[in-house]
Amino acid sequence: MNRAVQGIGMTSMRTRGRMIERLREQGIRDEQVLAAIANVPRHVFVEEALASRAYEDTALPLGFSQTISQPYVVARMIELLREGRGKLGKTLEIGAGCGYQAAVLAQLTDDVYSVERIEPLLVRAKQNMRKIQQFKVRLKYADGQLGLPEAAPYDTIIVAAAASTVPVALLRQLSVDGRMLLPLGTGEQHLLMIERRSDGYVETRLDSVRFVPLLSGVE
Ligand code: SAH
Numbered sequence: 161m162n163r164a165v166q167g168i169g170m171t172s173m174r175t176r177g178r179m180i181e182r183l184r185e186q187g188i189r190d191e192q193v194l195a196a197i198a199n200v201p202r203h204v205f206v207e208e209a210l211a212s213r214a215y216e217d218t219a220l221p222l223g224f225s226q227t228i229s230q231p232y233v234v235a236r237m238i239e240l241l242r243e244g245r246g247k248l249g250k251t252l253e254i255g256a257g258c259g260y261q262a263a264v265l266a267q268l269t270d271d272v273y274s275v276e277r278i279e280p281l282l283v284r285a286k287q288n289m290r291k292i293q294q295f296k297v298r299l300k301y302a303d304g305q306l307g308l309p310e311a312a313p314y315d316t317i318i319v320a321a322a323a324s325t326v327p328v329a330l331l332r333q334l335s336v337d338g339r340m341l342l343p344l345g346t347g348e349q350h351l352l353m354i355e356r357r358s359d360g361y362v363e364t365r366l367d368s369v370r371f372v373p374l375l376s377g378v379e
Contacts, residue, residue, distance in 0.1 A: 172215065177198070183232060186232055189239070192268060193242065195267070197234070200292070205288050206222075217231050222258050224281060226257055229261055238268065250316070250335075251315065254318070259284070262285070263288070266297050275302045276299065277379060278379055279301055282299055309333065314333055315335050322346070324346050331361065338356050341353050343369050
């Protein structure tokens with residue numbers, strides 16, 4: 161980690177600690193998820209002008225009408241995906257944005273792929289990974305509605321933008337016993353957990369959420 165990053169990192173350690181305490185109070189119980197979040201310097205992923213707000217539990221603007229996800233939502237989604245099986249295995253994230261959630265996922269599993277449809281954001285995500293010396297995440301410029309066939313199937317698929325219907329390509333690229341968690345809906349949105357069994361898919365409707373929309377194509 162370079163010196164500048166470490167410098168801000170040191171001063172942010174206390175605020176990051178407070179963020180973890182808040183996540184605990186909000187009901188996050190998975191200690192490994194909390195540790196993963198504690199390990200990722202969120203201020204590196206937000207724009208400089210907003211760095212002082214990096215450890216508030218809010219979504220923050222990334223430019224291109226996109227936002228960096230709220231820490232609580234990142235924690236909650238990963239906790240749900242790990243619940244009762246403890247590991248994520250090969251993981252695909254749709255919607256890398258600036259790469260924050262992908263960096264958190266990389267603390268918990270060695271095999272992380274993340275796709276983003278806005279090229280400048282993908283470039284920024286790559287720069288951010290370099291800044292924190294995280295080289296495990298494979299970042300790809302692609303329309304995530306089509307998944308990422310080259311490395312399929314995935315044990316875990318996590319979608320960071322709200323779909324109006326479940327993308328069929330993602331269902332196909334989920335391994336048997338794999339889990340996918342996605343925000344679903346236009347207006348009202350909720351999280352939908354989809355588990356693939358040998359004889360089909362099981363869906364469970366979960367929390368109400370608010371995400372930016374999952375869009376088609378790349379730009
Ligand atoms: N994971 C990010 C969240 C970024 S917001 C974080 O950790 O903060 C959601 C992102 O999904 C946006 O960057 C948006 O451009 C992207 N997105 C929307 N539709 C997409 C698609 N079809 N394929 C890939 N990325 C998509």
